[in-house]
Amino acid sequence: MSRHHSPQNNATGEQAVLSFNDLLAAFEAQFNDRLFPKNPATLYEAVEYSLSNSGKRIRPILCLMANNLMGPVHLDAFLAANAVELYHNFTLVHDDIMDHAPLRRGQPTIYKKFNTNTAILTGDTLLLYVFEYLNCIQGDYKQAVTATFLEAALAVGEGQQTDLDMEAMPLSAISYTDYLDMITMKTAVLLAASLQIGGMIGGAGEEDQEHLYAFGKNIGTAFQIQDDYLDCFGDQVKFGKQICGDILLNKKTFLLLKTFESATPAQRSHLEELMADNTIYKIAPMVQLYKDCKADQWAIHECQRYQDIALRHLKSISVPEAHKQALLSLTDMLLNRAH
Amino acid sequence: MSRHHSPQNNATGEQAVLSFNDLLAAFEAQFNDRLFPKNPATLYEAVEYSLSNSGKRIRPILCLMANNLMGPVHLDAFLAANAVELYHNFTLVHDDIMDHAPLRRGQPTIYKKFNTNTAILTGDTLLLYVFEYLNCIQGDYKQAVTATFLEAALAVGEGQQTDLDMEAMPLSAISYTDYLDMITMKTAVLLAASLQIGGMIGGAGEEDQEHLYAFGKNIGTAFQIQDDYLDCFGDQVKFGKQICGDILLNKKTFLLLKTFESATPAQRSHLEELMADNTIYKIAPMVQLYKDCKADQWAIHECQRYQDIALRHLKSISVPEAHKQALLSLTDMLLNRAH
Known part of the structure; x- marks a missing residue:
């Protein structure tokens, strides 16, 4: 929290736009400066562990990039980026309890490695530290920034509850629109x-x-559709996840919802039969059903459509096009992974 | 959040100090104005339920009384009072999951009435609303108020983790000082x-x-010692709780810790035997052991000692003594219950 990244100007005095790697290095340097207490060790070891297995830092870098669009990166933007990253980690810790997820990024989840009570308290502590950072923001925008953050954070919780509700519902009871709203709240709104x-x-x-908000929301939706597509149709080596894990677990995804929506009555019955089977033998016929219902083509098309909407919003932002290069590259990195 | 309680002046133009009942009525009127969203109903019904079974509102009233010591009650004090009350309810919702508590104030707890996942999300949502209120504070003290709140809230979480750790430890491994520190963090620091x-x-x-801080901390410790005393030696009708529930559950209390500390080796063995018994037959001999080790007299003495320290701090506050009447009455109400 102690470093201020001063503007980097090029030889002509124009503002330079920092790349993903520049911003990531700057973010990590100050994010790792955080000092949690040591005691009780049973709590703070879990808090440290929850942050040790770092993700891609997409959310904080998006925050810094949007700030850098407008000018040199401000110290307050680092404070907000830290808050957003801690908040994201808070959601993972509590969601893993709710989803009974044993692993996260290949490591045991907090509730598995420690216990459920410590995982609840670890999440709560991370959420309080979110506001430690937001409370250090000095600019006049502090109240507006905090309000914008809170609105998104409340939506994420509502999205998670809706996701839990939908997991318990039959496919026939879930409309595609409701599913899209849920995923938007759960994932896209924070971006x-x-x-x-x-x-x-x-x-x-x-x-x-x-x-900026609309750019992020549409990128988020495109990313989620792509994620569901890659789980089923991606290259396992490039994508780095178990292929068709979603099908095996009967996870409600864009592909499943879209297939169910487009299916003939006979295809629906077949789909329901396959979902009642808990073996790997259902994977191949389910993938075939997705293809028969053209859910794969739909996903590629929708992913592109949301990406196009996002890019139109980026284009509309009233700063020189050259400043948008970092956000364009990040979009490309996120949305052109392995298909 | 919309009402501002203007100063109530008496005939001579001096500031009138509002009573507990005045402040409680003012607090309830605006606290019940809060508007949560309706959807997802599975989340917000649980949030509303968690607030419907209201407690004694001690924390928000202390906040308003301290504010009223200094002058007419400010709208910002109501915002802070709401935040403190929501935070307290957040801790109850998550603690009840951790403690597997089926009932709270005679009603099913959130995790029992709904489920654990919804209880986790209900707590998380309440904690976000805490910051919705704090973020509406307008005065220059906003950052300091939020920092003071966060320091206390982090201590409460640390106290809860330490409490969970101590529940799993043998009595011989817990010093009286560590226990006192834990209880102080878990309960007194928020007051x-x-x-x-x-x-x-x-x-x-x-x-x-x-x-003010020291007054609250000492009142909190005195209250906790009294609570442990009354569970064992109180008048069941006046106190309204099951007598000796703590003994039956082997709960670590001031009385148990103090008895263990003062006991002879023979008394310690007897105490450990009694704790191994899970029937009501252990209650009478345990109460006798507490008396033999003079833990009952110790508790009365310590409760009075902390109350005296608290009152010395109240006396030292540089406002007219007449302004302190409401806090004195509240202290009396809290600390002279049934013994």
Whole structure:
């Protein structure tokens, strides 16, 4: 929390736009400076563990990039980026309890490695530290930034509850629109808010803030559709996840929802039969059913459609096109993975 | 959040100090104004339920009283009082999961009435709403108030983890000092912070803030010792709890810790034998052991000693004595219950 990244100007005095790797290095350097207490060790060892297995830092980097769109990266943007990253880790710790997930990024989850009670308290502690960072923001936008963050965080919780509700519902009871709303709240809204907050701190006007939010939301939706597609049709080596894990677990995904929606009555019956089977033998016929219902082509098309909407919003932001290069590269990195 | 309680002046133009009942009525009127969303109903019904079974509102009233010590009650003090009350309810929802508590104030707990996942999300949502209120504070003290709140909230979580750790430890491994520290963090620190925050918003100087904090912390410790005493030696009708529930559950209390500390080797063996018995037949001999080790007299003495320290801090606050009447009455109400 102690370092301020001063503007990097090129030879002509114009503002330089920092790359993903520049911002990641700057983010990590100050994020790893955080000092948690040592005691009780049973709590803070779990808190440290929850942050040791770092993810891709997409949300904090989006916040910093949106800030950098508007000018040199401000210290307040780092504080907000830390808050967003801690919040994301908080959701993982509590979601893993709720989803009974034994592993996260290949390591035992907190509730498995420690216990459920410590996992609840670890999440609660991370959530309090989110506000330690937000409370250090100095600019006039502090109240607006905090309000934007809170709105997104409440939506994420609502999305998680809706996801739990939908897991217990039959496919026939879930509309595609409800599913899309749920996924948007659970995942896309935090990306959107991270970008908006970075922009706010950089002095973006209301319209530019709205474009940043919409850019993030559409990128988030495209990413989620792509994620579901890759689990089923991706290259296992490149993608790095078990292929068709979603099918095996009967997970409700865009592909499953779309297939059910498009299916003939006979195909629906077949789909329901396959879902009643808990063996790997259901995978191949389910993939075939997805193809027969053209869910694979739909996913490729929808992913591109959301990406196009996102890029139109990025284009509408009233800063020189050259400043948008980092966000364009990040979009490309996120949305052109392995298909 | 919409009402501002303007100063109530008496005929001579002096500030009137509001009573517990006045402040409680004012608090309830605006606290019940809160508007949660309706959907997802599975989440917000649980959130509403968690607040429907209201407690004694001690923490928010302490915040308002401390504010009223310094002058008319400020709208920001109501915002802080709401935050403190929501935070307290958040801790109950998550603690009840951790403690496997089926009932709270005679009603099923959230995790029992709904389920564990919804209880986790209900707590998380309440904690976010804490910051919705704190973020609406307008005065220059906003950052300091939030920092004071966060320090207390982190201590409460640390106290809860330490409590869980101690539950799993043998009596011989727990020192009286460690137990006192744990209880202070888990319960007294939030009372202390509620008072300090009310004072800060009223413009109290640093010394007065420290006295308010110390007043609350000592009242909290006295209250906890009294609570343990009354569970064992109180009048069941007046106290309204099952007598000796703590003994039946082998709960680590001030009485048990103090008895173990003062006991002869023979008494320690007897105590350990009794703790190995899970029937009601252990209650009478355990109460006798507490008396033999004079833990009952110790508790009365310590409760009075902490109360005296608290009152010395209250006396040191640099406002007219007449303004302190409401806090004195509340102290009396809390600490002279049934013994």
